[in-house]
Amino acid sequence: MSTLNAALNASASALNAERTRIEVAVSNLANAESTRGADGKPYRRRDVVLAADHSFEKALGEAGAIGVKVAAIVEDNEPFQRRHDPSHPDADAEGFVAMPNVNTPEEMVNMLSASRAYQANLTAIGLIRELVQKALELGK
Amino acid sequence: MSTITDGAIMAALGRQLTKAVAQQAVAAGNLANIDTPGYRAREASFGDVLDGEIGKLALTTTSSNQIASPLPGVSGGTKEVDGLQSRRDGNNVELDRELLTMNKASSDFAAAGAALAAKFRLIRFAINEGR
Numbered sequence: 681m682s683t684l685n686a687a688l689n690a691s692a693s694a695l696n697a698e699r700t701r702i703e704v705a706v707s708n709l710a711n712a713e714s715t716r717g718a719d720g721k722p723y724r725r726r727d728v729v730l731a732a733d734h735s736f737e738k739a740l741g742e743a744g745a746i747g748v749k750v751a752a753i754v755e756d757n758e759p760f761q762r763r764h765d766p767s768h769p770d771a772d773a774e775g776f777v778a779m780p781n782v783n784t785p786e787e788m789v790n791m792l793s794a795s796r797a798y799q800a801n802l803t804a805i806g807l808i809r810e811l812v813q814k815a816l817e818l819g820k
Numbered sequence: 821m822s823t824i825t826d827g828a829i830m831a832a833l834g835r836q837l838t839k840a841v842a843q844q845a846v847a848a849g850n851l852a853n854i855d856t857p858g859y860r861a862r863e864a865s866f867g868d869v870l871d872g873e874i875g876k877l878a879l880t881t882t883s884s885n886q887i888a889s890p891l892p893g894v895s896g897g898t899k900e901v902d903g904l905q906s907r908r909d910g911n912n913v914e915l916d917r918e919l920l921t922m923n924k925a926s927s928d929f930a931a932a933g934a935a936l937a938a939k940f941r942l943i944r945f946a947i948n949e950g951r
Contacts, residue, residue, distance in 0.1 A: 818937060
C-alpha cells in the first residue's frame, strides 16, 4: 500500500508542478503589455524549471515512483521587443517603447502542454485509485 | 506426492499483485516527470530476479507431511527503458506508453485479485464444511 501512496504522491507533485507552469504562462500572458514593472523596466517573461524529485523513492526502496518538483522560476533574458509608439508614456526619445519579451503563441503552447500533462496525471491518479479499490474488494 | 499447495498459489498471486503495484508506481513516476528536462523513462525490472527464482521453483521436501515453503517475495529494481526516442530536452517519456503500462498493470491486478478471491471462496467453503 505504501508504494501506491508514493505513486499517488508522485502524481500529486506533478499536478502541482503543471499547475505552476499554467500559472506562470498565465501571468506571462497577462503582462504581455506591462511596460513598467516594480523595477521600472518592462516585464520579463518567466519560465518554470522542473526537476525530478527522488525523495519519494527513498522511502520505499528500489521500485518506487519518482516525483517532480519546481526547481526554479527563472526570467527569460531575451531582449525586449521595441515597438514604435511615440504617444506611449514610456516611449524613449526616438518614439520606441520597450515591450515585454512575451511571445503569445509560445505561452499558449506551454499552457496547452501543461494542461495535457495535468490531464495525464489525473488519469494516472484515477488508475491508482482503481487499484486501491480492487485491493479493498479482495476479501469479498 | 508433490502437489502445488494452496499456499504457494496464493503467494504467487500475491506477488503478481505486488508486481502490478510496482509497475503502476514506476509508470506514475514517469508520467509525473513528463516535462522534466533530461529525465529518462524507467520500468520495473523483474527479469533478473525471475532468472534467479526459476532455479528455486522445484520445491524440495524431505517428507510428505511437510508443507512446501512459499517462494520469496517479489523484489526488483527499476531500469532505464531502451529504444525510446528522446525529445530535444533529453526527456524520453511517452505518454501513451505509460498510460498503457498503467492500464495493463491495473488489469493484471484485477486478474490476480479475482483469482485470489476465488481461492478465498474455496477456503471459506471448506471452513463452512461445504455449506
